[in-house]
Amino acid sequence: MSIEDPGKSPRREFLKQAAALAGAAAVAGTVAAVESRAAGAPAETAPFEGYEFFGPDEAAFVEALVNVMCPADQYTPNGVDCGLATFFDRQLGGAFGQGKGRYLRGPWNQGPPEMGLQSPLTPAQFFKVGLNAANEVSMQRHSKPFEQLSPAQANLLLHDIQDEHVNTDSVSLGSWFNSLVYPLFVQACFSDPMYGGNYNKVFWKMLGYPGLPATHALDMVQYRGKPYPQAGNPKSILDFS
Amino acid sequence: MAKTLPKRSVVIVGGGLTAGLVARQLTAQNIDVLVLERGVDHRHGAESRLPTQRDELRWSTRQGLMQDWSVQPYSLRHNRRDPSYPIRWMSAFLPGEGMGGAANHWNGQSWRWSEYDPAIRTRYESRYGKAFIPANMPLRDWGVSYAQMEPYHDLFEKLFGVAGQAGNLRGTIQPGGNPFEGPRSNEYPQKPLEITEAGSIFKSAAQSLGFKPFPGPAANSTGAYTNPDGQKLGQCQYCGHCERFICEAQAKGTPEVLLYPMLLQRKSFEIRLRAHVLGVNYDAQAKRATGVRYVDLVTGKEYVQPADVVVLGAFTMTNTRLLLLDGIGKPYDPGTQTGVVGRNFCYQTLSGVDVFFKDRWINPFLASGGTTTVIDEFNNDNFDHSGLGFLGGGSIGASVTNGRPIASRAVPAGTPRWGTEWKAANAAWYAHAFNVWAQGSCYPDRENFLDLDHAYTDAYGQPLLRMTFDFRDNEVKMSHWVTQKIGAIAKAMRPDIMGSVEGLKPSFDTRVYQTTHVTGGTPMGADPAHSVVSPHLQHWDAQNLFVVGASVYPHNSGFNPTGPLAALALRLGDDLISYAKRPRML
Ligand SMILES: Cc1cc2nc3c(=O)[nH]c(=O)nc-3n(C[C@H](O)[C@H](O)[C@H](O)COP(=O)(O)OP(=O)(O)OC[C@H]3O[C@@H](n4cnc5c(N)ncnc54)[C@H](O)[C@@H]3O)c2cc1C
Numbered sequence: 001m002s003i004e005d006p007g008k009s010p011r012r013e014f015l016k017q018a019a020a021l022a023g024a025a026a027v028a029g030t031v032a033a034v035e036s037r038a039a040g041a042p043a044e045t046a047p048f049e050g051y052e053f054f055g056p057d058e059a060a061f062v063e064a065l066v067n068v069m070c071p072a073d074q075y076t077p078n079g080v081d082c083g084l085a086t087f088f089d090r091q092l093g094g095a096f097g098q099g100k101g102r103y104l105r106g107p108w109n110q111g112p113p114e115m116g117l118q119s120p121l122t123p124a125q126f127f128k129v130g131l132n133a134a135n136e137v138s139m140q141r142h143s144k145p146f147e148q149l150s151p152a153q154a155n156l157l158l159h160d161i162q163d164e165h166v167n168t169d170s171v172s173l174g175s176w177f178n179s180l181v182y183p184l185f186v187q188a189c190f191s192d193p194m195y196g197g198n199y200n201k202v203f204w205k206m207l208g209y210p211g212l213p214a215t216h217a218l219d220m221v222q223y224r225g226k227p228y229p230q231a232g233n234p235k236s237i238l239d240f241s
Numbered sequence: 242m243a244k245t246l247p248k249r250s251v252v253i254v255g256g257g258l259t260a261g262l263v264a265r266q267l268t269a270q271n272i273d274v275l276v277l278e279r280g281v282d283h284r285h286g287a288e289s290r291l292p293t294q295r296d297e298l299r300w301s302t303r304q305g306l307m308q309d310w311s312v313q314p315y316s317l318r319h320n321r322r323d324p325s326y327p328i329r330w331m332s333a334f335l336p337g338e339g340m341g342g343a344a345n346h347w348n349g350q351s352w353r354w355s356e357y358d359p360a361i362r363t364r365y366e367s368r369y370g371k372a373f374i375p376a377n378m379p380l381r382d383w384g385v386s387y388a389q390m391e392p393y394h395d396l397f398e399k400l401f402g403v404a405g406q407a408g409n410l411r412g413t414i415q416p417g418g419n420p421f422e423g424p425r426s427n428e429y430p431q432k433p434l435e436i437t438e439a440g441s442i443f444k445s446a447a448q449s450l451g452f453k454p455f456p457g458p459a460a461n462s463t464g465a466y467t468n469p470d471g472q473k474l475g476q477c478q479y480c481g482h483c484e485r486f487i488c489e490a491q492a493k494g495t496p497e498v499l500l501y502p503m504l505l506q507r508k509s510f511e512i513r514l515r516a517h518v519l520g521v522n523y524d525a526q527a528k529r530a531t532g533v534r535y536v537d538l539v540t541g542k543e544y545v546q547p548a549d550v551v552v553l554g555a556f557t558m559t560n561t562r563l564l565l566l567d568g569i570g571k572p573y574d575p576g577t578q579t580g581v582v583g584r585n586f587c588y589q590t591l592s593g594v595d596v597f598f599k600d601r602w603i604n605p606f607l608a609s610g611g612t613t614t615v616i617d618e619f620n621n622d623n624f625d626h627s628g629l630g631f632l633g634g635g636s637i638g639a640s641v642t643n644g645r646p647i648a649s650r651a652v653p654a655g656t657p658r659w660g661t662e663w664k665a666a667n668a669a670w671y672a673h674a675f676n677v678w679a680q681g682s683c684y685p686d687r688e689n690f691l692d693l694d695h696a697y698t699d700a701y702g703q704p705l706l707r708m709t710f711d712f713r714d715n716e717v718k719m720s721h722w723v724t725q726k727i728g729a730i731a732k733a734m735r736p737d738i739m740g741s742v743e744g745l746k747p748s749f750d751t752r753v754y755q756t757t758h759v760t761g762g763t764p765m766g767a768d769p770a771h772s773v774v775s776p777h778l779q780h781w782d783a784q785n786l787f788v789v790g791a792s793v794y795p796h797n798s799g800f801n802p803t804g805p806l807a808a809l810a811l812r813l814g815d816d817l818i819s820y821a822k823r824p825r826m827l
Contacts, residue, residue: 069659075668101304103314103329107696111326114750115317118326155660162658179752183302185659190646191298206664207671209606209646212295214480215490220607225438228604231672240292 046083046199053093053124054085057145061131062088064147068154069185076202079188087188087197097124117179130176133168134161192237204234211235243534243543249275251817252533252548254518254563255555256280257342258803259789259810261500262397263552265470266814268507272821277516277535277546280339283487284497294482294489297645301485306346308336312700315558319711319748321575321688327697327705333750334588334757335485336556340514341497343556343757344803348484348610348642349460349493351403352800353394353808355621356423359383361796364622365632374632377687378715379585381795384767384776385809387423393808395426398458401494401807402466402474404611405429405458419455421617431463434477438603439675440614442596443639446733452616457638458804459611460494472499481643483610493610515539518559519701520567521551523783530569530786536701549824550817553763553788554810560792561586561691561762562706570773570782573690575709581773581781583691585761586708587797588749590635590681590716592724594731595651595740597674604672605644613640619726620799621682631718635681635799637727644671651676653738677731679723680756681745682799686713691762712747720744758802760794777827778813784826789813 051059066079076082091097099122111118119126138146142153160166164174188197204211208231251267253260256278264274287293288306299305310330318325337343357364360382365374374380407428408418433456447454462474477492491498504510515538522531532547553560564570564582573584615638617623626632643649651674652666694707721744728742766772769781774793780786789810791802816827
């Protein structure tokens with residue numbers, strides 16, 4: 001993917017070409033399937049299901065983001081192969097992205113951080129605003145969009161954003177990252193694979209979280225203070241559906 | 242125009258724990274009870290069934306069972322001079338919705354408070370002198386004694402199958418229990434839960450320092466259990482999906498399992514779901530509540546429901562808000578120190594220290610909401626406060642209640658937040674860490690209160706309830722002191738890595754879950770100048786209006802709040818039986 005090979009974004013290039021054709025999303029899966037993976041990473045790759053919410057440019061940004069935050073290594077495949085970008089897409093395109101349960105009436109005033117976000121934007125809208133702003137910063141720094149940065153450049157930029165060292169006029173990128181992007185990243189890694197991330201329960205295996213059904217009345221005594229044998233073989237909601 | 246419905250005897254606003262307990266007492270005597278609850282019946286949904294119940298993202302992260310903030314949030318300012326902001330997505334505390342209320346998705350940590358808690362002012366004054374309580378701390382006696390509440394504590398524990406180890410049986414201190422416990426007339430109805438590995442580590446360390454650890458009492462059923470009403474609980478499976486979840490095994494003492502199915506069989510009981518109450522109709526001249534107004538959320542129609550007696554059992558925030566909206570009782574004014582509605586608003590003062598052990602298997606997923614091991618030495622006034630410069634304290638314990646992977650992963654300080662190193666730290670420590678924590682008291686402060694915020698409105702066009710709240714000097718000092726005690730215990734465990742030892746600091750942060758233990762706003766007491774309701778929970782300005790729940794606490798103790806409010810609800814039920822026969826100031 002792009003960060004292994006700075007300067008090019010295979011899926012993005014492909015999607016641009018394919019955009020003229022009907023059914024781009026349907027065939028895009030084959031591209032994902034043949035993308036390179038770091039040597040030694042667990043072999044399984046989340047099937048690419050197409051994006052509901054992201055356009056090709058946004059998808060390229062998010063894919064680069066999750067691959068920087070979750071590089072392929074001895075623990076997991078890269079973020080895209082773990083399904084993390086799919087998780088972002090589904091959450092932002094769904095009820096969460098539309099602001100379900102969030103109070104969105106005015107008046108609007110910026111308050112101290114402890115008051116939580118005081119923005120009239122839904123999470124989906126806010127995500128896009130921040131994404132564009134982050135890309136602008138990337139253009140200013142490197143004359144390249146975010147997904148074309150080297151992993152080291154991208155990582156540094158994300159750290160600067162996290163630490164609120166990057167300012168733009170339109171949006172607080174720090175709060176964008178810390179209150180929206182980072183929580184989505186963590187949720188993508190650790191929620192049930194049913195939501196598209198944590199493909200093949202790879203993050204649960206990494207932790208040793210056994211998942212379902214969790215009827216532990218006997219285990220509680222038998223494995224108190226001992227390694228839990230099923231920890232490496234977790235079960236998810238999907239496995240019981 | 243709202244349609245007026247036929248009059249009912251007792252109308253209860255809110256269909257949660259307190260409502261269910263009050264209704265249990267009344268309907269046993271065939272007294273007509275109508276409960277109005279804004280939420281739904283959760284018993285047959287995805288939230289109450291496997292495998293969908295075990296969905297951390299849906300029920301916990303996205304707050305699937307909680308109050309809908311898009312309909313009704315709260316606003317906050319830390320100080321009276323600051324502007325307020327509506328909390329657009331509240332994470333700090335999570336009021337529930339639906340038949341059974343927040344007590345369907347509680348952890349079930351089921352405490353009685355200290356024997357002196359209901360007489361807290363007297364306690365401090367008699368021990369340290371009249372001048373000891375600072376002028377800005379309106380600490381008050383409740384007007385009810387522990388001894389008066391004890392039979393109702395006992396009943397609640399039996400109804401909810403509470404598991405625990407008695408510490409004080411009729412005045413005799415019991416080994417293995419909490420030596421600071423008030424005298425209890427009976428053992429807990431069920432034996433304690435299994436101890437966690439974290440609990441064992443905590444226990445040895447605490448004992449090595451001379452403290453007396455004990456299993457925290459819990460409404461998590463250690464075995465199959467049948468309560469005095471013939472209602473049944475299954476055996477707890479230690480699945481780690483208690484708090485924020487509905488127990489699909491029916492092994493957690495909740496209103497949805499133990500109260501409402503039974504009440505629905507009783508002829509004198511009715512619950513109307515999706516009924517959002519907008520106000521209490523108040524006849525100021527006659528000093529009576531005449532009924533309540535609500536919207537039927539299915540049709541959108543508004544109704545007036547007349548009643549002989551109105552009970553507010555809609556949790557701290559709604560209880561206070563309804564009184565303010567309809568001008569029942571004088572709103573509290575912190576400037577002049579007059580008025581009562583909204584005063585003594587308190588929260589809970591939490592802090593903790595993470596401990597990491599390379600070679601110990603904590604297995605946090607082998608746990609239930611109530612698997613806690615606790616000491617009470619540094620709670621409230623269980624130690625000498627002379628010269629310390631603060632009042633209050635906290636219970637300290639190892640409280641591993643789940644290993645749900647989105648939220649329950651401790652990593653050592655300095656770990657990067659993503660990347661391979663982040664994964665390595667998660668892989669290394671997930672099964673090998675826990676938090677030693679204090680649940681601290683929060684005593685009232687003149688400047689912490691509730692009122693209406695006319696700058697913002699909810700989905701029904703009504704002003705929001707505004708919190709003016711922060712952790713004030715007393716709580717900050719207390720937390721610092723108690724957290725040093727945690728640090729000493731953590732150190733005695735000899736962990737490989739220990740997190741920082743820091744007490745809670747202002748400002749109150751709505752983005753982080755703390756506890757759903759907001760209390761006060763309609764405090765009880767013997768003196769109408771400082772309380773909204775009498776010691777019998779009867780409104781001073783409306784004889785037929787009663788308020789129940791944590792909103793009646795004049796202070797918050799270093800325990801979870803539900804035990805005493807459940808006892809008060811059962812007692813209120815009995816008081817209302819008497820009131821129904823002969824309406825009067827009780
Ligand atoms: C996640 C979580 C964990 C908890 N864990 C513990 C614990 O371990 N130990 C402990 O002691 N306590 C715990 N609690 C607190 C405990 O749940 C409450 O103390 C208890 O439920 C209070 O009972 P109540 O009847 O006052 O309120 P609830 O049980 O919440 O009932 C209030 C009801 O009123 C309804 N309502 C509110 N406003 C309106 C309106 N305008 N119209 C109609 N209906 C309305 C609500 O929908 C709700 O159903 C926890 C709470 C939460 C949220």
